[in-house]
Amino acid sequence: MSKMEESEKISEDFIHLARIALSDRQQDVHAFLHRIAKRTEDPSLASALVELLRKRPTRSSTLRRSPTVALPVDTDSRFQLLRQEERPVLPHEPIYADAVQDMLRRLVEERMRLEALTHAGLEPTRTVLFTGPPGVGKTMAARWIARELDRPLLILDLSAVMSSYLGRTGTNLRYVLDYAKSIDCVLLVDELDAIAKRRDDAAEIGELKRLVTVLLQQLDDWPSSGLLLAATNHAELLDPAVWRRFEEQVAFGLPDREAVRAFVNSLLELVEPNAREWSDVLSLALSGQSFSDIERKVNSARRSAALNGTSISDHLATLLSVNDRPKNERIELAVQLAESGIASQRRAHELTGVARETIRDRLRSKGF
Numbered sequence: 001m002s003k004m005e006e007s008e009k010i011s012e013d014f015i016h017l018a019r020i021a022l023s024d025r026q027q028d029v030h031a032f033l034h035r036i037a038k039r040t041e042d043p044s045l046a047s048a049l050v051e052l053l054r055k056r057p058t059r060s061s062t063l064r065r066s067p068t069v070a071l072p073v074d075t076d077s078r079f080q081l082l083r084q085e086e087r088p089v090l091p092h093e094p095i096y097a098d099a100v101q102d103m104l105r106r107l108v109e110e111r112m113r114l115e116a117l118t119h120a121g122l123e124p125t126r127t128v129l130f131t132g133p134p135g136v137g138k139t140m141a142a143r144w145i146a147r148e149l150d151r152p153l154l155i156l157d158l159s160a161v162m163s164s165y166l167g168r169t170g171t172n173l174r175y176v177l178d179y180a181k182s183i184d185c186v187l188l189v190d191e192l193d194a195i196a197k198r199r200d201d202a203a204e205i206g207e208l209k210r211l212v213t214v215l216l217q218q219l220d221d222w223p224s225s226g227l228l229l230a231a232t233n234h235a236e237l238l239d240p241a242v243w244r245r246f247e248e249q250v251a252f253g254l255p256d257r258e259a260v261r262a263f264v265n266s267l268l269e270l271v272e273p274n275a276r277e278w279s280d281v282l283s284l285a286l287s288g289q290s291f292s293d294i295e296r297k298v299n300s301a302r303r304s305a306a307l308n309g310t311s312i313s314d315h316l317a318t319l320l321s322v323n324d325r326p327k328n329e330r331i332e333l334a335v336q337l338a339e340s341g342i343a344s345q346r347r348a349h350e351l352t353g354v355a356r357e358t359i360r361d362r363l364r365s366k367g368f
């Protein structure tokens with residue numbers, strides 16, 4: 001490199017460093033300094049940087065409880081292997097079926113009243129598997145538990161870690177799990193089924209086997225001071241040996257009608273005068289959908305209303321009468337609204353666009 005090029009490179013690096021430092025991205029500053037330390041041909045610069053980095057672990061790397069340990073990163077890419085939420089925040093309180101809620105409360109209580117267990121010669125539950133379709137509150141449950149226990153939540157997204165670094169995933173996984181074991185936290189291993197999905201070539205199968213072995217060992221050895229949660233949408237893809245290792249399993253389901261009603265009401269009660277009616281109507285119209293889909297639809301209606309200066313009701317109505325709902329489904333919905341007493345026949349007609357005569361005829365044929 002000529003002197004000129006070298007000085008340009010230094011300016012470029014300096015500007016980049018200034019940019020990330022000024023935008024408060026400490027983690028990136030650390031990663032960048034690591035890279036410089038590795039790349040530079042000046043040994044005194046390299047050792048000065050390494051020394052500084054050693055003395056000042058990243059701020060987001062926790063640590064309230066363990067100030068000297070840095071969050072694990074992939075050694076070559078510096079890709080961050082874990083996401084850490086120091087104090088998990090929930091957008092709103094979750095709604096769960098009774099059995100799920102009871103189990104989540106139990107897990108928290110076991111930790112809060114540890115002496116009661118220890119006294120009886122027992123340990124708290126260490127490993128729990130969350131199963132269920134997307135958008136029903138599995139990740140939220142991990143946040144909820146961490147918040148209740150006032151511990152940081154560490155999230156390891158297995159599919160992200162595996163997608164680009166399969167060759168090193170075993171090492172990375174061990175690294176991450178060792179780190180999580182060393183601090184007082186709740187660990188969520190998200191998308192656990194990723195471990196079972198990539199079966200495309202023989203080299204990968206070997207690596208996957210090693211991964212499963214690492215995971216099984218760690219599950220067996222997990223200390224009772226920690227809580228390891230894992231979540232999957234595809235429990236059926238998991239090796240039964242993995243399943244069996246978890247001490248408890250919690251099956252999250254799609255919300256029932258009552259849960260949809262309560263959820264829609266909580267989303268609308270402060271912003272829509274007819275929140276109650278809409279909660280009833282949407283509990284029928286959106287049944288079978290996940291919490292996150294329902295939330296997305298209600299929020300989209302709210303956005304449209306805010307932008308157009310119209311009422312939220314107008315936009316919620318499009319959820320019922322839009323053309324992508326097949327005609328027979330719309331008729332069925334109109335009949336159910338009238339039949340259950342949620343809406344009069346006229347209101348059911350207004351909401352769904354189905355002719356009043358059709359609604360009346362259907363109800364008559366059902367003996368109303």
Ligand SMILES: Nc1ncnc2c1ncn2[C@@H]1O[C@H](COP(=O)(O)OP(=O)(O)OP(=O)(O)O)[C@@H](O)[C@H]1O
Pocket residue numbers: 091093094095096132133134135136137138139140141231232233263291292295
């Ligand atoms: N049980 C619930 N009660 C209230 N809100 C919920 C519930 N489940 C999901 N939500 C809403 O949907 C969002 C997404 O939920 P979450 O990320 O917990 O789903 P998940 O089950 O982990 O889905 P995935 O399998 O796709 O990771 C939450 O942030 C929340 O706003």
Ligand SMILES: [Mg+2]
Pocket residue numbers: 138139140190231
């Ligand atoms: Mg999730």
